[in-house]
Amino acid sequence: MKKLLLVSAVGLALSGCGGGSGGGNSDNNGGSVTPPVTEPTVASVTGSIEAVNTDKNSITVNGREFVVGKAMFNNEQVSNFVVSSSLKDMTVQVDTAAVKQTATVTLEPTMTGEISAINHVTKTFTINGVELHFTGLSSEIGLNDWVMVSSLPVAPTAENGNQSYKVLSVIKFDMDGVRVDEIEGQVSNINANENTFKIGAITVSYPHVDNLTNGLWVEVEGTFNTNNKQFVATDVEIESYDNQVGDNEVEGVVTWVSNDKSAFELNNRGTFTVSPSTQFEDGSKQDLKAGGEVEVIYSSKSGQLVALEVEFEKPEWGDDNDDLWEQHEFECSGLVVNYSEHPVGVSATFDIEELSPNENHGVDCHNITINKSNAVFEDGLSFSNLQNKEVEVEGITINGQNVALEVEAWEADD
Structure with a gap:
């Protein structure tokens, strides 16, 4: 992908992030760099910036503080980047594999673009044809400003096309050259x-x-x-979470949980298995719930994402919209037929043929999509051996189309 070089003094041009000021006392205009407070054992940390310290040019993500050595966006280094208090709540990925004195921070907004409509009274604005609401919308941000928007998923509804966003921050960038x-x-x-x-x-x-x-x-x-x-x-x-090496950490919203709590999806982007050795903090396995916010330390093993540790971010462990999440879940059991890979080795579609009358209670179990990168396979099943297998499938429905997230061997009811 062709990527964009930000060529302005970005740190001095930032404005309009929600959530208030960070942990610093003044803007950093140079000087000595303070070493990181922690030595993380994970290769990368992905989440929103919880606090900033402009004196040390550092940010805190998922409870870990990092001194920023350089910032990246679209695979290019951001020129003249310095930490500003307006960065708070922006989503970033911190590469910690080579941390010595400083870390590399990649800006990970959900959207970038020009504001085509804005209403500071209702705190709404439109970017790339999507109308968003943000209570922390700054009065310094206006029509035609180019912004980065960080967000998390919220419970889907028919009105939003099964994809909506909880805005975390809106940051304006003054840039020279072509915008992406x-x-x-x-x-x-x-x-x-x-x-x-x-x-x-x-x-x-x-x-x-x-x-x-x-x-x-x-x-x-x-x-x-x-x-x-x-x-x-x-x-x-x-985009997925399976392209990272070693142990990694990511925060976000649980967007699906299997019935037996053996797997869950995070941010609509990756599905994690829960093993007997998975550790839970501030909660238990039974507290996994769609809409809950968690931090997950994970590793990729045998092509699947395994949750090593799950920490619950909120005592309520959810957004009180269980019914909205559950309306977009499906279950099917029976024989896999018409299994067709496309692209080969990446994704496939298949039908589930009932093994007993009305086994699936009228659920449409045809043309189910499965993606190798974000599905969990149990009981010796794999992406390449599903044809003619008797299975139970759980997943989500996106704009009326079923996507499988977990496949396990089918067991007949006693």
Whole structure:
């Protein structure tokens, strides 16, 4: 993917992040660098910035403090980057594998683009055709400003196209040169005839939709066309948590949990297995609940994400919208037929044939999508050996289309 070099003094041009000021006392204009407070044992930490210290040029993410050596965005280094209090609540990934004195921080906004409508009274604004609400919207941010928006998923509804966002921060950047507009979300409603797919309620135009399947989390780069209300993509990149080496840490919202609590999905982006050795802090395995906010330390083993530690962020462990989350879940059991991989080795579609009448209680168990990168396979099953297997499938429904997140061997009721 072609990436963008931010060429302005970004740290001095930031404004408008929600959540208040950070831990520093003044802007950092140079001087000595203080070593990190902690020596993390994980290779990367992904989450929102909880606090900043401008004196030390440091940020705190998931309870860990890091001195920022350099910042990256779209695979290019951000020129003249310094820590500002307005960075608080922005989503970042910190590469901790080579931390000595400083760390590399990658900016990970959910959206970037120009504000096409804004209302400071209602605290709403529109970016890339998506209207968002943010109670911390700064009066310094206005029409036509180019911003980075960090967010987390919220319970899906029919009105938002099964994809909506809880905005964490909105940060304005003053930049020279060409700006890159981006939007992230789950793929649904692929139309090969029109070369389009959807992210929530937004239609994305892209000439290579044959490389995509429902349920994938993607980062889309392009431009929003105000005439036909479509986001015209120039590049689409599949995002997941399985491309990290070693143990890693990520925070976010639980967006699905299996019935037996043996697996859960985080941020609509990755599915983690819960093993007997998984440790829980401030809660237990039974407290896993869609809508809850957690921090997860995980490792990739045999092609699957294994949760090593789960820490609950809130005592209530949820957003009190259980019914909304559960409306977009499905279960099917029976014989796997018509299993077809496309692209080969990446994703597949299949049908579930009932083994007894009305076994699935009227649930449509045809044309189920499964993505190798974000599905959990139990009982010796794998992505490549599902055809003609008797299975139980659990997953989510995105814009009316079923995406499998866990597959295990079917056991007949006694």
